Amino acid sequence: MPPTEIPPCFSALSRRRLLGVPVSVALSALGGAGLIATAKAEIRKPEKSELTLAVSGKSALQYLPLTIAEQFAWFKAEGLDLDVIDMASNSRTWQAIASGSADMVCGSYDQVLNLQSRSQSAQSFVMMGLAPQIAFGYSVRNMPGSPQLSDLRGKKIGVTAPGTPSHMVASHIVSRAGLAQSDVSYVSVGSSAGAMAALRSGQIDALCNGDPVMTSLTQRGEVQIAVDVRTVQGTADIFGGPLPTACVSASLDFVLKHPQTIQAMTNAIVRALRWLQTCGPSDLLKVVPESYLLGDRSLYLNAFNQMREAISRDGVMPEEGPRTALKALLRFDATLLKPGQLDLAKSYTNDYARRAISLMKHSG
Numbered sequence: 001m002p003p004t005e006i007p008p009c010f011s012a013l014s015r016r017r018l019l020g021v022p023v024s025v026a027l028s029a030l031g032g033a034g035l036i037a038t039a040k041a042e043i044r045k046p047e048k049s050e051l052t053l054a055v056s057g058k059s060a061l062q063y064l065p066l067t068i069a070e071q072f073a074w075f076k077a078e079g080l081d082l083d084v085i086d087m088a089s090n091s092r093t094w095q096a097i098a099s100g101s102a103d104m105v106c107g108s109y110d111q112v113l114n115l116q117s118r119s120q121s122a123q124s125f126v127m128m129g130l131a132p133q134i135a136f137g138y139s140v141r142n143m144p145g146s147p148q149l150s151d152l153r154g155k156k157i158g159v160t161a162p163g164t165p166s167h168m169v170a171s172h173i174v175s176r177a178g179l180a181q182s183d184v185s186y187v188s189v190g191s192s193a194g195a196m197a198a199l200r201s202g203q204i205d206a207l208c209n210g211d212p213v214m215t216s217l218t219q220r221g222e223v224q225i226a227v228d229v230r231t232v233q234g235t236a237d238i239f240g241g242p243l244p245t246a247c248v249s250a251s252l253d254f255v256l257k258h259p260q261t262i263q264a265m266t267n268a269i270v271r272a273l274r275w276l277q278t279c280g281p282s283d284l285l286k287v288v289p290e291s292y293l294l295g296d297r298s299l300y301l302n303a304f305n306q307m308r309e310a311i312s313r314d315g316v317m318p319e320e321g322p323r324t325a326l327k328a329l330l331r332f333d334a335t336l337l338k339p340g341q342l343d344l345a346k347s348y349t350n351d352y353a354r355r356a357i358s359l360m361k362h363s364g
Contacts, residue, residue: 046261050081053248054093054102057160057191058086059292061211061307062133062246066106068272071287078264089161094122097251104254104265108165109244109322110329112347119341121252124348126266126356127317128246128273131235131310132165135214136173137223142205149177149226155205158189158198165245166191168332170208172238173227175331192294199223212294215303230307241324244317252346266352267359270315274360277313315353322347 055063066084069075075082085102087093090111096102105111106128115122138147143155152174160166167186174184189198195209196217207214207223211230217223229235235243248269255262276284281301285293293300322344 044260046079046264047258048103048261049079050083051104051261051265052083052085052096052102053104053106054085054087054096055106056087056090056093056164057210058084058106059289060133060191060213061303062129063106064288064304065128065246065269065272065276065311066248067289067292068275068287069268071289072272072275074268074271075265078268080261080264080268082265090164091161097122104248104250106246106248109247109249109348110165110168110325112247112249113322113326113329113342113344114163116343116347117341121346122249123252123255123346124244124247124249124317125255125262125352126248126269126315127244127312127321127348127353128248128269128315129310130232130242130244130312130318130321131307132169132210132229132243132245133307133310134166134169134208134210134229135218135225136170136206136208136227137214137218137225138206139199139202139204140222140224141200142202143224147224147226149173150179152177152206153179153183156185156187156203158187158195158204158207158209160191160195160209161188162186166208166210168328169227169229169238170206171332172328173208176238211303211307212292212300215306216294216296216299219299219302230310232310235310239324239328241320242318243324243328244321247317247348255349263352263355266315267356270353270356270360273312273315276308276311314357316350316357317348317353 055066057063058067070082070084085096087096090107093102093105093107094111094115097105109124112122112124143151157170159170170186171181174181187198187204189195189204191210192213195207195213198204199207199217199222214223218225227238229238232242248265284301284304285297326342326344
């Protein structure tokens with residue numbers, strides 16, 4: 001059944017502060033001369049410096065690399081004046097591209113495949129996550145005891161929005177339980193406060209969502225996790241391999257016409273990915289906006305530590321990732337895609353991520 005809607009989302013370092021980040025954290029992030037000096041020496045000025053990037057659910061942990069690069073002003077360091085707009089759904093982010101109100105999208109890789117299948121060129125150029133970073137759990141209030149997946153018949157399942165990775169994962173779980181999609185109802189609840197409110201008010205019986213929402217509900221005893229694809233292993237168990245989700249993408253035409261702009265964007269994201277591999281808890285809490293923490297710093301750190309291994313180390317799409325994503329999409333709804341029109345090799349490029357890695361190695 002279709003989801004029903006529930007209304008809900010350097011360049012300059014000062015002497016003491018970097019966009020509100022203490023110097024101790026900023027210097028740790030800089031790592032010496034860093035990528036900036038090398039980028040200035042080796043990469044030409046971006047063709048388009050003023051950019052708009054559309055994202056849906058920016059506060060979700062899967063988009064943390066974007067937030068880190070933004071907070072440290074690494075986009076500015078690369079010569080980009082980036083405006084990030086948070087939209088209601090992944091589909092609306094690509095609508096913003098089509099209307100000309102956005103240049104790039106930070107969202108799920110499966111959207112790129114969907115567009116390509118409809119003869120609309122799109123390409124991912126830096127990947128942020130190796131797993132959906134989503135968990136599926138029962139409402140302890142509505143489904144107490146020890147429910148089984150087969151008990152979902154006739155139940156309402158909360159997903160972030162129609163056609164999202166959350167919806168896809170939930171659909172896959174329902175199928176694995178031997179149920180038809182018509183046996184359940186999918187309810188759109190968003191990815192933050194709206195999802196939590198829907199579960200607590202009893203409007204849904206189960207929830208498929210990301211962090212920090214799922215960790216918060218689990219620690220408070222409101223959700224019992226049944227399936228977890230927040231980790232690489234959990235994702236492989238369910239989908240057979242790494243399932244790329246959060247990526248930065250644009251139309252193929254934009255990528256081809258603005259290679260220096262794409263490189264600058266990739267440099268900032270890859271730098272954030274590397275910083276997240278080694279940052280300490282206190283460093284992270286000093287950078288992440290307070291509003292993203294859901295009022296509980298300890299909980300946010302627990303959620304981050306749980307999904308940390310799923311964060312890409314270098315922004316490079318694994319070779320098997322696109323194939324796994326395509327298989328998952330076909331299982332979700334074969335009518336959405338026309339495999340004969342898909343060219344997986346054109347749906348992503350690793351050229352920019354690999355160059356960013358090379359620049360970082362040479363910068364020390």
